[in-house]
């Protein structure tokens with residue numbers, strides 16, 4: 001009589017034990033999951049997405065070389081950094097592709113290298129003010145980083161060789177998780193001397209700083225690793241993205257914004273890729289798109305069984321074509337011309353221009369930014385700008401528009417979108433950047449392709465005389 005009930009009892013007991021074991025396993029897994037996850041990412045100092053500040057101020061910062069006959073309107077890049085240094089109370093986080101503020105080159109004539117040295121001195125003095133300096137970089141043997149570490153800075157090395165064989169080309173600052181800088185200028189004395197740079201400093205903007213800090217945390221956690229983990233902490237996933245941007249006020253103007261990154265491998269959960277950000281900005285443009293980059297080259301180098309194969313890289317090229325031909329958006333591209341400019345640039349650009357052949361309401365114009373250089377002068381990449389401004393958005397990035405750069409180099413981009421408001425015309429950041437673009441476009445340094453073709457011919461003649469680089473000439477026709 002007792003048999004079946006005992007058996008049943010036993011069965012229930014077994015079931016209980018099994019369920020208990022399962023629950024235990026699950027608990028252990030969950031615990032493991034969260035513990036492994038929470039090693040990743042450090043504290044965010046109490047500011048959260050709920051109570052961060054969305055009432056921000058933005059300042060356009062530029063480095064305009066001394067010998068330019070520009071009327072100075074924007075704030076100098078060096079002044080932007082000094083303001084940030086003045087404001088810093090607790091922490092400064094810096095990512096820069098190079099650390100070369102103290103030039104040891106003989107080319108540094110007189111005053112032009114002073115700004116870099118000054119900045120370096122102030123960075124070494126931060127520790128004595130109680131401000132923590134944290135630097136992420138891919139440099140393993142930088143004298144300047146060693147000096148900064150000796151002055152209390154903390155550094156982390158991101159081994160880009162292990163991930164993509166690219167470079168950590170990101171260039172930004174985060175100050176007290178409140179103020180940020182993003183732009184083309186980096187911790188290189190040239191950025192404060194002969195090179196033309198453009199960037200923005202955003203003040204009192206902890207929401208945006210929090211998100212950019214997550215990019216920084218991502219780099220920080222790659223320290224001494226040679227793989228990207230599959231599980232990421234919440235603290236490195238993106239707060240804002242392409243389809244859910246941050247809504248905020250920038251100098252009393254309603255705007256939306258988000259941070260994008262590259263390469264794809266470095267896009268943690270929800271992070272928008274640089275390339276998708278550029279795509280979105282071009283696609284949403286209604287009337288104009290003005291682009292200023294050092295290089296434009298829709299090519300990507302891919303490793304295939306040990307050898308490198310070059311492929312046509314469509315994303316940006318195709319969306320520009322669409323905007324120009326199908327939507328009648330006016331496009332202007334300002335590309336830097338220098339000896340290192342890839343010869344195929346001219347062919348790709350000519351191909352874009354030829355789209356408008358005999359089409360009404362079709363406008364795509366390209367100019368090359370170049371400056372006559374004295375013989376024997378060391379060549380500087382003159383216009384180092386990397387931005388795009390449209391009638392309703394601004395994109396400031398760290399990459400030139402070259403397929404390979406997006407594929408292997410780490411960089412960040414900042415997208416700011418604003419409704420085109422006639423009352424604000426010229427007074428928003430979009431208006432200011434547009435004015436900077438117009439100034440460059442109309443300057444004596446911006447030449448059309450004919451002017452450049454002449455330059456190339458001269459260059460070619462010079463070279464065939466000296467019998468150097470003969471093989472280059474086949475491109476320069």
Ligand SMILES: *[C@@H]1O[C@H](CO)[C@@H](O)[C@H](O)[C@H]1NC(C)=O
Pocket residue numbers: 046047048051
């Ligand atoms: C923001 O919220 C967090 C958690 O709710 C709190 O700990 C922190 O003190 C708040 N910070 C500010 C500046 O109000």
Ligand SMILES: *[C@@H]1O[C@H](CO)[C@@H](O)[C@H](O)[C@H]1NC(C)=O
Pocket residue numbers: 140159161162226
């Ligand atoms: C970076 O990674 C590569 C490839 O994994 C390795 O050979 C190299 O030693 C690493 N460098 C450093 C500084 O850890």
Ligand SMILES: *[C@@H]1O[C@H](CO)[C@@H](O)[C@H](O)[C@H]1NC(C)=O
Pocket residue numbers: 097098166167168169409
């Ligand atoms: C980006 O990184 C690559 C690889 O280290 C380097 O060759 C290139 O000059 C860097 N570009 C910039 C703009 O710093």
Ligand SMILES: *[C@@H]1O[C@H](CO)[C@@H](O)[C@H](O)[C@H]1NC(C)=O
Pocket residue numbers: 057203204
């Ligand atoms: C940032 O906010 C503080 C306090 O609200 C204010 O005193 C300061 O002027 C603001 N800074 C800028 C650049 O607007």
Ligand SMILES: *[C@@H]1O[C@H](CO)[C@@H](O)[C@H](O)[C@H]1NC(C)=O
Pocket residue numbers: 328360361
């Ligand atoms: C093309 O331009 C002309 C004159 O500027 C204008 O009248 C016409 O509406 C435009 N067409 C389109 C499709 O935008």
Ligand SMILES: *[C@@H]1O[C@H](CO)[C@@H](O)[C@H](O)[C@H]1NC(C)=O
Pocket residue numbers: 057058059060251427428429432
């Ligand atoms: C935003 O406000 C700051 C501080 O008042 C000012 O310096 C800056 O020029 C303004 N920026 C724009 C784009 O108007």
Ligand SMILES: *[C@@H]1O[C@H](CO)[C@@H](O)[C@H](O)[C@H]1NC(C)=O
Pocket residue numbers: 469470471
């Ligand atoms: C030019 O190209 C040929 C074949 O592509 C190569 O053998 C030669 O070394 C190259 N010459 C120079 C000067 O680079």
